[in-house]
């Protein structure tokens with residue numbers, strides 16, 4: 580399956596089983612013969628898939644090298660990108676060479692950022708291997724690293740030259756990370772595609788449907804990114820469930836609750852709040868909760884409501900004193916709603932506090 584993303588610099592996305600082995604050939608259509616290709620990967624993913632990617636690049640006439648960093652979010656910082664940039668310089672990469680990001684969102688975000696900075700911008704290819712990276716981070720051109728002060732605080736918009744999604748790589752993804760990515764998959768159904776939502780709700784095994792599910796998610800992100808490449812409006816819809824989700828992650832000190840799990844709970848809570856406001860069709864929160872449960876994701880959390888409300892005060896999606904939240908009219912239809920922070924806090928207390936505490 581193939582899509583084209585028509586951003587300032589258009590690029591193709593291929594979703595194909597086994598496409599890691601044809602990566603070199605796809606790159607040959609974009610880069611000059613003999614170009615250097617730096618494969619950026621982490622210590623879990625490179626041992627699994629690295630040699631196949633290097634072999635495919637060599638077979639297509641490129642000169643590949645590798646930069647492997649310790650797996651995990653803790654690596655997503657300026658010092659790792661600094662080492663990466665030093666490596667690219669040592670290898671003598673020029674503007675006609677390219678990077679290949681082989682791994683999850685951490686790899687893609689850092690390789691993309693290095694590609695945006697190195698020589699003021701070189702091309703990079705996304706070869707995402709986690710579900711989250713395949714449906715979300717590899718598409719759209721947001722690259723970043725974390726700072727001690729917060730997540731994703733330093734970065735750049737830099738679109739990839741090509742995205743190659745090999746669904747077979749999901750077979751080695753640990754179940755916890757698969758469930759984490761499912762949080763975002765379910766989100767796409769909620770914000771834009773009732774059909775996808777119903778497929779997820781009704782499917783027996785996901786395996787035979789995986790390519791088409793990945794396609795639906797990526798297509799959803801494609802449309803939104805095409806309308807709002809630089810995140811000034813519609814892209815906000817992708818944050819459904821994220822305002823309260825981020826607050827929950829923070830309340831847990833960013834450990835113990837994965838991002839996807841936090842977003843899942845955030846989607847249920849914000850749908851409940853929308854129902855309370857009379858803006859979201861009654862029963863929507865429960866429909867979302869049922870699908871989340873089906874895929875092993877939590878639907879509630881014991882973090883204190885006050886702590887969560889306090890954490891939303893720092894949400895970067897704020898606009899002056901107002902907060903912009905994403906609500907659903909019903910499953911598959913989303914919109915942005917702007918309201919004063921104090922009103923949001925009061926609504927949270929009225930609609931989300933456990934029975935008896937209201």
Ligand SMILES: NC(=O)c1ccc[n+]([C@@H]2O[C@H](COP(=O)([O-])OP(=O)(O)OC[C@H]3O[C@@H](n4cnc5c(N)ncnc54)[C@H](O)[C@@H]3O)[C@@H](O)[C@H]2O)c1
Pocket residue numbers: 621622623624627650651652655682683684685686688708709710711712715716717718719720721722723730731748749750751752753756759
């Ligand atoms: N740029 C964006 O638009 C965007 C969007 C969403 C999230 N993100 C970022 O993405 C990151 C999270 O992505 P992630 O969950 O993929 O994290 P990750 O890259 O750390 O991958 C998760 C874990 O799975 C392992 N892994 C990945 N693919 C594997 C495979 N096929 N087999 C075995 N193990 C595999 C990794 O080594 C890692 O341990 C966060 O830093 C987040 O900020 C960016």
Ligand SMILES: [Zn+2]
Pocket residue numbers: 763821838842
């Ligand atoms: Zn997310």
